[in-house]
Amino acid sequence: MADKVANMKIAVDAARALVLRVGWLMDQGREAMAEAAVAKAFVSEASVRVHLDALQVHGGYGYMSEFEIERDLRDALGGTLYSGTTEIQRRIIARSLGL
Numbered sequence: 523m524a525d526k527v528a529n530m531k532i533a534v535d536a537a538r539a540l541v542l543r544v545g546w547l548m549d550q551g552r553e554a555m556a557e558a559a560v561a562k563a564f565v566s567e568a569s570v571r572v573h574l575d576a577l578q579v580h581g582g583y584g585y586m587s588e589f590e591i592e593r594d595l596r597d598a599l600g601g602t603l604y605s606g607t608t609e610i611q612r613r614i615i616a617r618s619l620g621l
């Protein structure tokens with residue numbers, strides 16, 4: 523279980539760094555479309571992984587609606603859809619790489 527929590531920490535730290543990179547680029551008045559797509563894809567998918575691990579760590583209680591983790595997981599899944607799906611973020615990233 524400690525490994526799962528460590529993985530959560532890695533995912534959250536990496537997600538935060540990617541979001542801060544976009545903010546920093548925009549503060550500099552620079553183009554950040556590809557970096558924003560990278561951040562959106564990574565953050566939303568990392569959020570799903572983190573919430574799945576949180577549910578697993580809590581065992582059966584994690585699955586029960588009384589403990590809110592299942593609702594947080596559903597909210598995390600929405601993140602891969604709204605403000606551009608992760609498939610579309612990958613199209614933007616691929617285009618920025620000339621593909």
Ligand SMILES: Cc1cc2nc3c(=O)[nH]c(=O)nc-3n(C[C@H](O)[C@H](O)[C@H](O)COP(=O)(O)OP(=O)(O)OC[C@H]3O[C@@H](n4cnc5c(N)ncnc54)[C@H](O)[C@@H]3O)c2cc1C
Pocket residue numbers: 600603604605606607608609610613
């Ligand atoms: C919780 C939530 C909140 C939302 N809030 C808003 C909001 O505030 N404002 C708003 O305007 N919209 C909102 N949406 C709508 C959201 O933007 C759309 O659901 C999303 O853009 C996907 O569009 P779609 O549902 O029409 O799916 P479709 O466009 O039909 O796509 C279906 C699937 O095909 C994939 N796909 C589509 N085209 C391609 C392609 N060219 N290449 C590869 N894969 C592709 C998609 O990634 C998706 O997995 C929200 C959605 C959710 C779930």
